[in-house]
Amino acid sequence: MDGGYGELVRTRGVVRIIAAQLTARFPSGMLSLGLLFHVEGRTGSYGVAGVVLAALSIGQALSGPATGRLMGRLGIRPVVVVTTVLCAAAVTSIALLDLPPVGLTVLALLAGLTFPPITSAVRTIYPKLVPSSMLGPLFSLDASLQELIWIGGPVLVTFLATGVSTTAALVLSAVLLIGGGAWFAASREVGRVRIPRSKRRFGVVLLRPQVALMTVVGFLVIASCAAIEASVAGAFGEDDPTSGVVLAIWSLASLLGGFALGRLPMRPWSLTLRLVVVTVGVALTPFLPGFWGLTGALVIAGFGLAPALGLMSAIVSSSVRFSDTAEAYGWTNTGQLVGVALGAALAGQALDHFGAQTAFLCGAALAALATIAAAVGIPVSPDLKGRDAGPVPETAPIPLPPS
Structure with a gap:
């Protein structure tokens, strides 16, 4: 790790805060699959498990902007501590209590509503942690390392659920x-x-065009990812571990792409170009069945994914005032959570009625829409080459008319 990344990790506090937030966010990669295994085991119904997962996602989508706003009123620590305790209590109750489906659904909704706003908090802290000139690489590093959550989380929860207990x-x-x-x-x-x-x-x-644009683009990108994940699982079958290997390689490719591209200058068209890479890879999936075909296609897609997500965070940071950053990230996170639900639902319907190839086409179409949306938004996308990615100042000089 050299250049910008080497300077980043030598900056005081960066490694510590990244490690802490990755640990705090790690349950994000565990809860959905853990709830699916647990609720299906308790009720014998994947339908009930789907309702419980939907309640979790709805709660998270509703709470994101609100908890972001609360951090400006009450402080980061109080909001993180209270939501963490309440969310952990709800998850533990689901794990230990023998409840009917309605009770499980209510607790899952509560867990979503109180899910700690770590992502919004840490991305709000970053501009105060490093010089603004280093924010772009830091956001890219963050987006790359979060892939560890989606690699390790599902693997760990699957091992425990099948080898120990849900x-x-x-x-x-x-x-x-x-x-x-x-x-x-x-x-x-x-x-x-x-x-x-x-x-x-x-x-x-949300009236800031950059925030609205990143909310829409993030919604479409993550919807595409969710559709592809479901399509991969459907292509290999629920009892075949091959799907997990393919998805892990996809995440690793995304991580490597983030490291490789994260230090490139950020121009107004950079997001569109990175999403073109994602779309090209995803568009190959319907036509490259089997382990090696899908792996090759998703390696291409993954190489552009983390760089795109990191750039989206930098665009939001550079386009709003510091007092609005937590709420802005709350809205973009909400868009992504809604995207997860939509993408998985579309792919699920396609798998049930038409097969895996059509499900992959749904993911490709969503990625193409994300690229089109980013391209349409080029005129409002900031040019960050040679510019800081820090938030807009809270106050600015007021021009006076000539005397």
């Missing part, structure tokens, strides 16, 4: 929520950052 898998998720959340909240970097209270009404930040 209860153990969920309890470990709750333990990581508490441990990671406590580590993150106790970090001195969190204590040093105070988000100014926004003077704008809730939701007004």
Whole structure:
């Protein structure tokens, strides 16, 4: 790791806050699959498990902007601590209590509503942690390393659910929520950052064209990813571990792409070009069946994925005031969570009625729409070459008329 990344990891506090937030966010890669295994095992119904997962996603989608806004009013630490405790309690209750489907659904909704806003918090902290000139590489590094969550989380929860018990898998998720959340909240970097209270009404930040654009593009990108994940699982069957290997390689390719492309200058068309790479790879999936075909296609797609996600974070950061960043990231996260639900649902319907090839086509179509949306948004996308990616100042000089 050299150049920009070497300087980043030598910056005081960067490694510590990245490690803490990755630990706190690790349950994100465990909960969905853990709940699926647990609820299906308790009820014998994948339909009930799907409803419970939907409740979790709806709760997370609703809470994202609100908890982001609360961090500006109450502080990062209080919001993270309270939501972490409530979310861990809800997950533990699902794991340990013998509840009917309605009770499981209510608790899953509560877990989603109180899911700790670590992503919004840490991306709000980053501009205060490093010089603005290093924000682009830092966002790219963050987007790359988060792939470890989606590689390790599903593997760990599958091992525990099948080798020990689904209860153990969920309890470990709750333990990581508490441990990671406590580590993150106790970090001195969190204590040093105070988000100014926004003077704008809730939701007004969505009127910023860059925030609206990144919410739409993120929705479509993650919907495509969810559709592809479901399509891969459907192509190999639920009892074949090959699908997990393919998805892990996809995530590794994304991680490597983030490291390789993360330091490139960020121009208005950079997001579109990175999404073209994603779309090309995804578009090959309907026509390259089997392990090697799908792996090759998704390696291409993955190489552009983390760089695109990192650039999206930088665009949001550079386009809003610091007091609005947490809420802005809350909205973009909400768009991505809705994308997960839509992409998985579309692919599921396609798998049931038409087969895996059509399901892959759904993912390709969503990726193409994301690329088109990014291209349409080029005129409002910031040119960050030679510019800082830090937030817009809270105050600015007011030009006076000539005397």
